[in-house]
Amino acid sequence: MSDETFTDENFTPDEGALIRRLREAESPRLAPKVYDAIHAAVLAEVDQMGTQPRRTSQPRLIRLAVMVASAAAAALILFVIFVNLRGGVPIIGATETVTQVVQQSSATASPSAESDIASATPSPTDTVSPILPTTEITPTSTLTVVTIAPTVAGSTATFTPMPVTDTPTPTLETVVVLAGVIQQIDGGTLTVNGVLVHVPPSYPILELVEVGDVVRVQGVQDENGGIVASLINNVTDSEVEDATVTMDGPLESLDEDRDGAEVAGVVNGIDVLFDADEPLLETIVIGDFLSIQGNFELRDGQFVLVVIEVTLVENVPGGTPSNCWYHDDAMGMGHWHCDGMGAPSGMSGMGGMGMEN
Amino acid sequence: MNDPSAMTPAPLVSPPDESQLIRRAQTKDKEAVSALYEAYSQAIFQYIYYRVETRATAEDLTAEVFLRMVRGLPNYQDWALPFGAWLFRIAANLVADYYRAHKKMTFTLLSEDQRSDDTDPFDRLDKQEERAHLRRALGTLSEEYQNVLILRFMKNLSHAEVGAIMNKSEGAIRSIQHRALKALGEQLGTSDKQRSYLRGLSSHE
Numbered sequence: 001m002s003d004e005t006f007t008d009e010n011f012t013p014d015e016g017a018l019i020r021r022l023r024e025a026e027s028p029r030l031a032p033k034v035y036d037a038i039h040a041a042v043l044a045e046v047d048q049m050g051t052q053p054r055r056t057s058q059p060r061l062i063r064l065a066v067m068v069a070s071a072a073a074a075a076l077i078l079f080v081i082f083v084n085l086r087g088g089v090p091i092i093g094a095t096e097t098v099t100q101v102v103q104q105s106s107a108t109a110s111p112s113a114e115s116d117i118a119s120a121t122p123s124p125t126d127t128v129s130p131i132l133p134t135t136e137i138t139p140t141s142t143l144t145v146v147t148i149a150p151t152v153a154g155s156t157a158t159f160t161p162m163p164v165t166d167t168p169t170p171t172l173e174t175v176v177v178l179a180g181v182i183q184q185i186d187g188g189t190l191t192v193n194g195v196l197v198h199v200p201p202s203y204p205i206l207e208l209v210e211v212g213d214v215v216r217v218q219g220v221q222d223e224n225g226g227i228v229a230s231l232i233n234n235v236t237d238s239e240v241e242d243a244t245v246t247m248d249g250p251l252e253s254l255d256e257d258r259d260g261a262e263v264a265g266v267v268n269g270i271d272v273l274f275d276a277d278e279p280l281l282e283t284i285v286i287g288d289f290l291s292i293q294g295n296f297e298l299r300d301g302q303f304v305l306v307v308i309e310v311t312l313v314e315n316v317p318g319g320t321p322s323n324c325w326y327h328d329d330a331m332g333m334g335h336w337h338c339d340g341m342g343a344p345s346g347m348s349g350m351g352g353m354g355m356e357n
Numbered sequence: 358m359n360d361p362s363a364m365t366p367a368p369l370v371s372p373p374d375e376s377q378l379i380r381r382a383q384t385k386d387k388e389a390v391s392a393l394y395e396a397y398s399q400a401i402f403q404y405i406y407y408r409v410e411t412r413a414t415a416e417d418l419t420a421e422v423f424l425r426m427v428r429g430l431p432n433y434q435d436w437a438l439p440f441g442a443w444l445f446r447i448a449a450n451l452v453a454d455y456y457r458a459h460k461k462m463t464f465t466l467l468s469e470d471q472r473s474d475d476t477d478p479f480d481r482l483d484k485q486e487e488r489a490h491l492r493r494a495l496g497t498l499s500e501e502y503q504n505v506l507i508l509r510f511m512k513n514l515s516h517a518e519v520g521a522i523m524n525k526s527e528g529a530i531r532s533i534q535h536r537a538l539k540a541l542g543e544q545l546g547t548s549d550k551q552r553s554y555l556r557g558l559s560s561h562e
Contacts, residue, residue, distance in 0.1 A: 009531075015538045018545070022510040026488050030402050030416065038420040042394055043387050045427040175493060177486050216485070242412060 031242055176227060179216040182209055189226075192217060196226035204270055204296055204303045205232045208247050210337055235293060243293035243308045248324060249336035251288045254281070264304075267292060268336050271304045280310055289313040289324070291338070313338075372396040376435055383430050390430075394423055397441060400512060401448050407495055407507050408452045418455060422448045442521045445512075449504055449522065456500075494544040502537035509534060 011019065030038070180193030188206065190197040197217050199206055209215060209232070219229040233244040249268025257263070262273040263281060267290055274281055284290070294307040313324075324338035372378060372392055381389035401422050406415040425447050433443065495503050501523070508519045509530075516527040516534075523530070 011538075014542055015535075018538050018542050019510050021491070021545075022506060023513075025407075025491050025511065026484055027399075027403050027511070028406050028412070028415075028488070029399055030419065034416050035398065038398065038416075038423060039391065039394055041420060042390060042423045042427055045424050046385055046387050046390050049385050049427055049431065177489060179486065218489075 175218060175230075176221055177216065177218050178227060180214070182211050182213050182215060185209070185211060190215075190217075190232075196224070197232075198222070198226060198228045199232065200229075202303065203229075203232070204305070205234065205245060207270065208245065208268075208337075209234055242295070244295050245305055246291070246293045247305065248291045248313065248338040249289070251284055251286055251290055253286065254284070262306075267305075271302065273299075273304050273306050274310065275307065278307070278310060280312060284312060289336075371439075371441060375440060379430070379433065379435060379440060383433070390427065393426070393440070397444050398423065400441075401444055404445060404507055404512060405448055405452060407492055407511065408503055409455065410492070410496060414455070418448070418451050421451055425451075438521060439518070442518055445508065445514075445522045449500075453500060490545075494541060497544050498537065498540050501533055502540055505530060505533045505537050506541060 178192055178195055178197070180195075182190050182192055183194070184191035185206075188199050188201045190199060190209070192215060197219070213234055216233040217227055217229050218231040218233075219227045222228050231244065235243050235246045247268055247270060249270075252266040252269070254265040255263050258276055258281070261276050263276050263278075265272050265274060272292065272294070289312070291311045291313050292305065292307050293309045294305050296303050297306050324336055326336055372395075375393075375396075378389045378392050382393055398419065402415060402419040405418045405422070406412065409415050409418065422444060426444060429443075429447070433440070438446070495506065498506070504523055505519060508514045508522065509516070514522075516530045519525075520527050520530045525533070
């Protein structure tokens with residue numbers, strides 16, 4: 001791929017600003033685990049691959065067309081020569097006749113191949129072919145067959161991407177994003193940077209956040225200027241990609257069945273699913289204090305926290321890490337909460353994302 | 358006149374001896390297949406990422422691109438289309454297929470993106486938000502506009518290369534580019550006003 005600069009184009013200031021924004025946009029990367037998983041799948045697919053690449057310079061149908069046309073031309077010329085020898089038809093006329101027949105042969109031999117290629121539904125498994133090479137047979141006294149090599153240019157290729165009849169249409173609801181510190185929690189409503197954020201009552205993140213926590217909210221605006229949240233992200237460190245939920249707490253139960261791809265458990269009162277290959281599962285015991293990052297997912301109508309990363313927090317006598325405490329929500333329920341999940345040190349819970357520089 | 362060439366993202370660079378790698382890959386040489394995957398996987402993922410609404414979908418489609426790469430290798434011929442362009446075309450077709458199956462773009466409770474080297478959570482969240490903002494704005498544009506904008510300005514491909522992927526002439530790509538920038542500007546201009554509204558609320562404290 002070439003590296004083209006944009007100095008040969010004239011952009012307006014607005015266009016330049018847009019282009020700058022596109023170019024400065026963060027380039028996300030495949031997470032290492034995902035990269036490795038795809039790599040493994042690709043290598044497994046190699047074993048299924050056909051081994052004999054078709055490295056022919058011409059498709060088979062074209063070769064067949066050339067052979068048929070050549071044979072027909074040769075036969076016709078021999079016939080004409082034979083007739084001449086027996087006494088009558090001029091050579092010039094014979095040549096013209098040969099030309100006509102040859103051209104007809106070419107026309108007959110190729111259209112089915114062309115139409116096949118042109119009408120084929122493009123797919124990555126099909127050969128991306130340019131326009132079929134035109135085979136011209138130029139009758140001369142020595143009958144030289146000339147094959148014109150295919151013209152290779154992407155713009156002349158007959159490969160056509162599948163027409164898109166349904167393009168994504170913008171949602172009528174504007175998705176808004178808000179980040180800030182939780183200032184108040186009132187049942188299923190959080191106040192974040194002065195904005196009321198309504199959270200579905202069954203969404204377990206409500207059990208994990210406290211006043212002072214930094215969260216990122218995504219949702220749609222309601223008629224009162226609040227936000228109906230579709231996603232709340234309370235992960236503030238950059239160590240684990242793709243996680244939106246962080247939770248610390250004791251392991252309360254762990255499924256003994258390890259046959260499936262996932263192992264169910266309960267941590268901090270929340271249903272969790274561990275990857276069955278997680279090495280820590282071999283050593284942790286009920287009561288161990290864990291730090292988990294993952295994502296809530298709906299499975300069979302229930303929210304579970306699908307674990308991306310789990311670490312064992314230092315265990316101190318009595319089973320409670322020094323920077324964690326049990327938060328009682330005064331409704332007979334409560335959850336563990338550890339220092340470091342909430343607002344960064346020095347933050348008072350005010351301001352936040354919206355403060356312009 | 359602004360010169361956007363001042364901030365050029367890393368160009369998409371073909372691996373050295375790509376033709377040889379392809380030939381080896383076509384004989385089931387796993388090392389060669391791995392080298393091709395390594396060379397193009399992030400670029401393909403980044404392209405798909407800005408075309409779909411969730412990272413998980415982008416990962417799934419990226420995986421499918423490379424599985425199809427392997428299946429298509431025996432028939433691939435480098436005189437027809439450059440290898441990178443071929444992969445991008447596979448990716449574009451897969452995204453088009455995806456949207457045919459999922460008519461409407463929606464945001465769900467599934468995982469959101471999370472990547473930053475900044476320790477300040479607000480700064481990191483700002484970058485995430487900008488990325489999400491761009492994605493949403495791009496997502497409202499037609500497939501044609503999305504392809505041109507992402508391939509030209511995020512993947513730094515030339516007009517000719519984009520034309521090869523989209524099966525259009527260079528002139529057509531230039532024309533589409535101009536209209537696409539205008540459409541993106543209209544989208545971002547509208548949604549920027551709403552972001553300003555939310556940011557302004559924080560100053561009440």
